[in-house]
Amino acid sequence: MLGLITTFLAFTNTLLRYLFSYSPEWMEELVIYLIIWSAFVIASTLVEERRHVGATFLVDLLPPGMRRAVEVVTSLLALGFCSLVLLLGYKIVYISYITDERSMSGARFPTWMFYLALPVGLTLITARYGRRIYRLFFRFSPSLLKEGHELSRSAHDQPEGLTPTHSEGLK
Amino acid sequence: MIATFLGVFFILLVSGLPIAFVLGVTTLIMLLLFSQTPLIMIPDVMYSSLNSFTLIAIPFFVIGAQFMVRGGTSKYLINAANCYVRHLWGGLAIVAVLGCMLFGAICGSSTATALAMGVFMIPEMTKRGYSRHFAAGLIAAAGTMGAIIPPSLGLLLYGILASESIPRLFLAGVMPGILEGALYIAWICIYSRKKGYRGGERATGKETLDATLKALPALSLPVIVLGGIYSGIVTVTEAAALASVAALAISLFIYREVKPKEIVSIAGEAMMSAGMIMFIMSTALLFGHWVTETGIPLRVVAFVSDMNLSPFLLLLFINILFLILGCFLDAVSITLITVPILLPVVQHMGIDLVHFGIILTVNMELGAITPPVGLNLFVLAGATRAPLSEVIRGAFPFMFLDLIQLAIITYIPQFVLFLPNLLM
Numbered sequence: 001m002l003g004l005i006t007t008f009l010a011f012t013n014t015l016l017r018y019l020f021s022y023s024p025e026w027m028e029e030l031v032i033y034l035i036i037w038s039a040f041v042i043a044s045t046l047v048e049e050r051r052h053v054g055a056t057f058l059v060d061l062l063p064p065g066m067r068r069a070v071e072v073v074t075s076l077l078a079l080g081f082c083s084l085v086l087l088l089g090y091k092i093v094y095i096s097y098i099t100d101e102r103s104m105s106g107a108r109f110p111t112w113m114f115y116l117a118l119p120v121g122l123t124l125i126t127a128r129y130g131r132r133i134y135r136l137f138f139r140f141s142p143s144l145l146k147e148g149h150e151l152s153r154s155a156h157d158q159p160e161g162l163t164p165t166h167s168e169g170l171k
Numbered sequence: 172m173i174a175t176f177l178g179v180f181f182i183l184l185v186s187g188l189p190i191a192f193v194l195g196v197t198t199l200i201m202l203l204l205f206s207q208t209p210l211i212m213i214p215d216v217m218y219s220s221l222n223s224f225t226l227i228a229i230p231f232f233v234i235g236a237q238f239m240v241r242g243g244t245s246k247y248l249i250n251a252a253n254c255y256v257r258h259l260w261g262g263l264a265i266v267a268v269l270g271c272m273l274f275g276a277i278c279g280s281s282t283a284t285a286l287a288m289g290v291f292m293i294p295e296m297t298k299r300g301y302s303r304h305f306a307a308g309l310i311a312a313a314g315t316m317g318a319i320i321p322p323s324l325g326l327l328l329y330g331i332l333a334s335e336s337i338p339r340l341f342l343a344g345v346m347p348g349i350l351e352g353a354l355y356i357a358w359i360c361i362y363s364r365k366k367g368y369r370g371g372e373r374a375t376g377k378e379t380l381d382a383t384l385k386a387l388p389a390l391s392l393p394v395i396v397l398g399g400i401y402s403g404i405v406t407v408t409e410a411a412a413l414a415s416v417a418a419l420a421i422s423l424f425i426y427r428e429v430k431p432k433e434i435v436s437i438a439g440e441a442m443m444s445a446g447m448i449m450f451i452m453s454t455a456l457l458f459g460h461w462v463t464e465t466g467i468p469l470r471v472v473a474f475v476s477d478m479n480l481s482p483f484l485l486l487l488f489i490n491i492l493f494l495i496l497g498c499f500l501d502a503v504s505i506t507l508i509t510v511p512i513l514l515p516v517v518q519h520m521g522i523d524l525v526h527f528g529i530i531l532t533v534n535m536e537l538g539a540i541t542p543p544v545g546l547n548l549f550v551l552a553g554a555t556r557a558p559l560s561e562v563i564r565g566a567f568p569f570m571f572l573d574l575i576q577l578a579i580i581t582y583i584p585q586f587v588l589f590l591p592n593l594l595m
Contacts, residue, residue: 035230035449036221042446043191052189052447053501057543059187074188081196089214118218 029103033114040121047078047128067145072136079129082122089119172205173467190504191447195454198461208464213457220456221449224408225331230445231411232324235392235418236278237441242422242429244389245287248273251386254374261363262370263299264309267292268355271313275320275348276393277418279327281502281539285314285547286554293555301368307557308565311547312573313355315536318502320348322396322414325502325535327407328448329528332459332510336525337407338400342591343525347533347580354572362568388425392417401594448503455507468515475516482520486581489513490534497538501546505535525591526584533580537573540566 046052059070097112135144179200183193202208239245252269256262267288274284289310296306318325321341330337362368374382396414399405405413422429429437462468475485496505510531517527539547542563552559580587 032222032224032227035227036218038442039221039446039449039453042443043450046443046447046450047189051443052191053451053504054187054189054193055184055499055544056187057499058185070186074183074186074192077183077196078188078192081192081199084199084210085195085213085217088211089218091211092214092218115214115218118214 029109033109033117036114037117037121040117041124043121044124044128047125047132064142064145068136068140071145072133075129075133075136079126079133082126082129086119086122086126089115089122093119172201172465175204176201190500191451191454194451194458194508198454198458201461201465206461206464212460216457216460217453220453223331224406225327225337226449226452228327228408228411229324229448230442231408231415232279232322232327233445233448234438234441235411235415236280236283237437238415238418238422238429239274239277239389239392240283240287241433241437242418243426244277244418244422245270245274245291247382247386247389247426249288249291251382254379254382256370258370258373259360260370261359261368263292263296264301264306264359264363264368265356267296267306267309268313268352268359271310271316272320272348272352273390275317276397277389277414278317279322279324281315281318281536282546282550284317285310286550288314289551289554293551299368299371302366302565303555303557304561304565305362305366306565307551307555307562308567308569309355309359311540311545311551311562311566312569313352314547314551315539315573316348316351318536318539319344319351319529319532321345321393322411323532324448325506325532326528328452328503328506329510329531332506333514333524333528335528336595339525339591339595340528341397341400342594343529343587344532345590346586347529347576350579350586351536351573351576354576355569358568358572388421392421451503451507455504458508459511462511468512471512472516472519476519480520482522483582485516485520486522486530489517490530490577490581493531493534494537494541497534498541499544500538501544502535502538505538506531523584523588526587529587530577530581533573533577537570537577540570540573 043052059067062070093112093115096115097110101111102108103111103114132144135141176197180193180197183196184190188196199210199213202210202213249266249270252266252273253263256265256269259265270292271284271288274287275281278284278287289307292310293303293306297303317323321344323341323344326340326344327337329335330340392414395417396410399410399413400407419429419434423431423434480488493505493509496509500508514524514527518524539545542548542559545563545566548559548562548566551557552562555562
């Protein structure tokens with residue numbers, strides 16, 4: 001998953017360097033669209049890693065059983081929202097496809113390619129919430145309720161840049 | 172309708188559902204219940220809200236900041252600042268403040284600034300006899316200057332929402348940032364004398380020159396970015412892209428703390444945070460769209476004019492509202508939720524939108540260090556392995572200093588606005 005995202009990124013980064021030597025408008029457009037694509041795809045990875053920000057300070061006070069129930073409800077809500085919007089999203093893609101709508105720039109990209117980012121991203125999110133609900137019901141473990149920042153603190157520990165390795169110090 | 176809206180919204184909010192989905196689900200429910208608008212507008216608005224060239228400055232600024240954090244930039248900035256002030260009382264603490272200000276001029280995020288400085292400064296400060304809670308609290312608070320000293324992600328976000336000039340907003344952030352730094356340094360001087368935190372020996376001229384030269388590549392970044400924007404050579408987005416490439420080059424070729432194989436993972440990590448902001452943005456603008464359509468902002472305007480509030484009182488109420496929200500929510504969410512509702516009111520009362528943007532941002536800074544939810548507190552507790560309560564205790568005096576700063580910038584608009592008015 002991350003591989004996909006970073007390929008996008010590496011691609012945009014190379015594009016960037018061109019952006020400064022010459023800046024045709026279609027390039028600008030492409031950079032925007034690639035970033036939108038990666039934003040929606042990343043959103044699903046964030047669901048998996050529990051890194052979307054939310055106000056969890058109150059539910060954290062609940063006993064684990066209640067907490068689990070709240071999680072099921074909220075996950076179902078998110079799932080419902082995403083699945084409805086993704087259907088509508090595919091509809092837009094379809095409309096734009098059959099009417100052959102083109103983008104504003106000289107390159108005339110077919111716009112359905114970009115509209116597709118939203119439903120695809122939401123499909124991935126829906127799948128991840130689906131899996132999460134399944135786990136909450138049948139494969140429950142307390143770590144499911146932890147937030148991303150708690151997980152990273154215990155699990156894969158600190159990324160190497162964060163440990164004070166600069167040994168020379170200050171005088 | 173408003174009662175249903177508030178009910179649904181707050182229940183979802185405290186349920187721990189991610190903010191992005193809170194906003195999406197609330198809007199969906201309200202549309203289903205009270206509106207004839209075809210639902211197909213949902214994906215349409217979510218998509219087109221991201222389709223903006225200014226918006227993509229966000230990932231670039233985040234990537235640039237990530238490279239600066241990992242690239243050892245903070246170390247060179249600290250070394251340089253250290254040579255100038257280390258002989259003063261509380262010298263090392265002052266170094267931390269100056270370091271945060273300099274780093275803030277490179278990076279637009281308060282958490283990134285606090286992290287970059289904290290990882291290096293807190294062990295250094297505790298080694299020199301400073302108490303850990305003071306060091307961690309100081310860095311948590313001083314890191315917030317990263318979000319007000321330009322470039323600033325918060326101001327960028329506000330500028331997009333309010334269609335306000337981003338270069339003007341950035342310039343307006345300069346004086347409040349310097350004010351905050353000055354207040355902190357003043358407090359450190361008082362506190363260090365009381366606690367007996369002495370400075371080290373004075374740096375020699377050669378040492379100072381050497382450290383300054385080493386810090387120059389890092390210091391050249393703000394010159395490139397801000398110089399580029401204000402001379403009109405590049406747009407904000409291009410400047411952000413330029414900054415990310417320059418940050419990469421500096422950490423890869425000059426300071427050599429980033430290895431080529433790490434580039435992908437660092438950029439990927441940065442993209443994750445940027446993607447999170449952008450995803451919230453897409454549902455938040457959907458929410459904003461719905462809010463505007465219902466005419467809630469107009470009702471708020473009518474309500475405020477009925478109350479005959481003076482701008483003075485209105486700003487006081489808004490500040491209190493922001494402070495309360497800041498205790499529980501993160502800056503991006505608050506900005507995206509409140510700005511569509513408050514903007515018409517503020518405009519109606521004749522308050523300058525640039526001034527309002529700065530008030531909002533300073534409040535968000537405070538929000539980053541107010542418990543129970545203060546991102547900088549969490550980050551520093553994580554990085555130093557200190558208990559959260561210790562960091563909160565250390566940050567406490569700085570919250571008061573921030574309140575003084577907030578009062579000054581709220582009620583002396585000229586203090587904020589004279590720089591952008593002078594230069595643009």
